[in-house]
Amino acid sequence: DQQVKQNSPSLSVQEGRISILNCDYTNSMFDYFLWYKKYPAEGPTFLISISSIKDKNEDGRFTVFLNKSAKHLSLHIVPSQPGDSAVYFCAAYSGGYQKVTFGTGTKLQVIP
Amino acid sequence: DTGVSQDPRHKITKRGQNVTFRCDPISEHNRLYWYRQTLGQGPEFLTYFQNEAQLEKSRLLSDRFSAERPKGSFSTLEIQRTEQGDSAMYLCASSSSVLAGPIAATQYFGPGTRLLVL
Numbered sequence: 001d002q003q004v005k006q007n008s009p010s011l012s013v014q015e016g017r018i019s020i021l022n023c024d025y026t027n028s029m030f031d032y033f034l035w036y037k038k039y040p041a042e043g044p045t046f047l048i049s050i051s052s053i054k055d056k057n058e059d060g061r062f063t064v065f066l067n068k069s070a071k072h073l074s075l076h077i078v079p080s081q082p083g084d085s086a087v088y089f090c091a092a093y094s095g096g097y098q099k100v101t102f103g104t105g106t107k108l109q110v111i112p
Numbered sequence: 113d114t115g116v117s118q119d120p121r122h123k124i125t126k127r128g129q130n131v132t133f134r135c136d137p138i139s140e141h142n143r144l145y146w147y148r149q150t151l152g153q154g155p156e157f158l159t160y161f162q163n164e165a166q167l168e169k170s171r172l173l174s175d176r177f178s179a180e181r182p183k184g185s186f187s188t189l190e191i192q193r194t195e196q197g198d199s200a201m202y203l204c205a206s207s208s209s210v211l212a213g214p215i216a217a218t219q220y221f222g223p224g225t226r227l228l229v230l
Contacts, residue, residue: 009152042224043223046219089154098209098216099145099160
């Protein structure tokens with residue numbers, strides 16, 4: 001049962017443009033949603049999170065939007081930079097279970 | 113540097129051998145998680161500790177796998193009688209439950225141990 005889904009395995013974007021990474025979830029009980037970035041041969045690095053009671057959180061070039069009715073969240077990166085090229089994982093945290101569930105990841109390539 | 117560390121970074125072993133991995137979490141974090149990641153997948157939860165207590169084990173964790181966290185500091189993950197299907201990246205993460213909210217939700221990962229079973 002895949003509770004967190006990232007349906008796009010890859011995305012290519014031109015440098016300077018907006019990157020939009022999408023994520024869907026099935027469990028309405030998640031308390032927080034997080035985005036992690038992963039470079040090859042490294043562990044995931046925390047990027048940004050959003051509470052389930054919010055609909056937007058912004059941190060510099062990164063903004064996460066949450067649409068609870070659609071059980072959908074997205075990560076916007078503006079402007080995209082070549083250093084943003086990595087695999088991005090969407091994740092959801094349940095305080096009741098004290099666990100994080102990860103999606104399968106989207107590989108972002110930012111083309112100079 | 114006080115990040116999460118894991119040792120070894122790479123391990124090649126023959127099928128049937130036992131292997132042990134170590135994780136040192138961020139010192140003030142009381143929660144420690146183990147994940148397994150295979151190609152094209154996100155990290156899959158294996159088990160977690162709060163202080164020294166192992167609070168949950170995934171059904172992915174067969175009886176060949178055992179984890180410990182003596183004294184609530186570092187943790188070890190042992191795989192006995194390794195199989196080729198155990199080949200994966202094993203990730204450790206830590207977090208703090210002292211404060212609720214986003215701090216409790218945010219896990220910090222180590223670099224991982226890549227296991228190859230021949």
